[in-house]
Amino acid sequence: MKSGFVGIVGRPNVGKSTLLNSIIGEKVAITTSKPQTTRNTIRGIYNDKDLQMVFIDTPGIHKPKNALGSQMTQSALRTFKEVDLILLMVDGHPSEGPGDPFILNMLKDVKTPKFLVINKIDLIPPDAYEQIYLEYESTGIFKEIIGISAKSGKNVDVLLNKAVSYMGEGPQYFPSDMVYDYDETFMVTEIIREKALMYLEEEIPHGIFVELEIYEEKGDLLHIGAVIYCEKKSHKGIIIGKGGRKLKGIGKDARLELEGLLGIRIFLELFVKVKENWRSEDITVKKMGFSDS
């Protein structure tokens, strides 16, 4: 049996979680068009005959502005050391500020084999692709450089096949029918957060987190009560929206997806509460499990 761990790292919004979902073939991690969507390291398990690969999706590495950002970046960096193969993902956007040079510098000292994955090739003009390719090739630290589209699935199979050859003989870490390693309630809070992110703009998305207060199955109905926490009173009004319309939209979208996912009718109640400055409080951030598990 071959097995091993593969870490997916890179700046926010390059498509790491989209790649994880594409490899696993189902939604294991939420994805949005907003940077810093993923806050926890998320393990997706790829099972095939005599093969198990555990892909670790990580929060986008960025210059932290608060305790949450710092925990997120730290957990991504820790992943370097825990895996058999590292996929550094970039997209066509040139890094604003020292993002990628910072990551490259760290990677240079890590002995683990590394691939560069250039994502969103559907959006990158050929000459720009070549420039990115040559720039990263010149660092000499990548075993492979592969262009993919995580969204359409293009070349994801090529990437997977190349990654398999870096897996050694090893144990089966998880049962062969398992595709993620977290609790069902984690995905419930994540899907509610995903829908909220989609409805919200500017700073507000980064300042929210979701906590479950009720999770009770009654006959053929699952009762879920969840709180969307935000940082400011003024944000609370925006999340609720005129006549409660935005919150209703978030609730409906989340309920429909959760019903499909869990295969049960759901009564979803959403509440909005304020917890000022939670992202700057180390203790709150740790308690909420945003640090690595």
Ligand SMILES: Nc1nc2c(ncn2[C@@H]2O[C@H](COP(=O)(O)OP(=O)(O)OP(=O)(O)O)[C@@H](O)[C@H]2O)c(=O)[nH]1
């Ligand atoms: N056009 C295009 N868009 C893509 C592709 N892959 C991902 N995206 C989009 O890029 C955005 C970010 O995707 P995510 O998978 O959430 O990115 P991420 O790297 O996990 O982001 P963080 O969790 O914030 O670090 C989403 O809107 C995706 O739909 C691709 O191959 N082509």
Ligand SMILES: [Mg+2]
């Ligand atoms: Mg992500």
